[in-house]
Each structure stands twice: as structure tokens, then as C-alpha cells.
Amino acid sequence: MPAGRPKKEFNSRDFASLVSLGCDEDEICWFFRDENGKIANKDTLSRWCKREYGLNFDEYRKQNNLMGLKIEVRKNQLALSKTNAAMAIFLGKQYLGQKDNPDESDNTEVLERLTELLTAQAEAAKKEANGGD
Numbered sequence: 001m002p003a004g005r006p007k008k009e010f011n012s013r014d015f016a017s018l019v020s021l022g023c024d025e026d027e028i029c030w031f032f033r034d035e036n037g038k039i040a041n042k043d044t045l046s047r048w049c050k051r052e053y054g055l056n057f058d059e060y061r062k063q064n065n066l067m068g069l070k071i072e073v074r075k076n077q078l079a080l081s082k083t084n085a086a087m088a089i090f091l092g093k094q095y096l097g098q099k100d101n102p103d104e105s106d107n108t109e110v111l112e113r114l115t116e117l118l119t120a121q122a123e124a125a126k127k128e129a130n131g132g133d
Contacts (some may be wrong), residue, residue: 032045
């Protein structure tokens with residue numbers, strides 16, 4: 001007969017989901033209450049995590065680095081940008097390099113070329129009005 005209590009098991013899918021939502025150890029222990037409402041022990045959770053993933057809770061959380069939460073936030077921001085102009089502007093600045101006040105130097109070359117074209121058109125129109133001289 002084995003000595004001691006049976007090892008506590010947690011649902012690995014729920015655990016991974018909670019970590020990806022950014023839950024800390026206290027919140028996850030609260031989530032995994034027993035049938036009497038007793039909150040799971042942090043050390044028990046960490047030992048289970050070590051058995052399940054080869055990492056204690058802090059190592060697992062650090063390694064996963066809240067990737068699921070970041071993905072979810074990004075997805076929500078993109079959805080919100082469809083109906084919220086401020087969010088669309090923010091995302092444009094972050095991902096597309098857009099600016100509120102573009103540098104004047106960005107437009108100098110374009111303005112010079114436009115001026116040349118308009119001057120050439122004006123001169124051609126003037127020549128045509130004067131009979132081709």
C-alpha cells in the first residue's frame with residue numbers, strides 16, 4: 001500500500017486557459033476549489049505543474065509569458081477598430097507607421113514635382129492660347 005495521500009490532479013486545459021488569461025497563482029488556486037469550497041494549495045498546484053509540465057508554476061507562467069492574453073487583446077483591438085475611430089488610428093500608428101503630423105520633408109519632393117508639372121501644363125496652355133508660338 002502506498003503511503004500518503006493521492007496526488008492532487010488539476011484540469012490541464014483549464015489551467016493553461018487561466019494562465020493565458022493572466023491569472024496569478026491565487027486566482028488559479030481559487031478556481032480549483034474542492035467540492036467543499038476549500039481553495040487549492042499553492043504548493044500543491046506548483047508540484048502538480050512540475051509533474052505535468054516539468055516546470056513549477058512561476059517557471060511555467062514566465063515561459064508562456066501571457067501569450068494567450070496578448071493574442072486575445074490584439075484580436076479585441078482589431079475588432080474594436082471597425083467601429084471605433086480612435087482605436088483604428090492607434091493601430092494605424094502602431095502597425096502602419098502612420099503619424100498625426102507628417103514631417104514637411106516627407107512632402108517636399110512631391111510638392112516640387114507637382115509644381116514642375118503644373119508649370120509645364122500652364123506654359124503649354126499659354127502657348128496653345130497664343131496660337132502655338
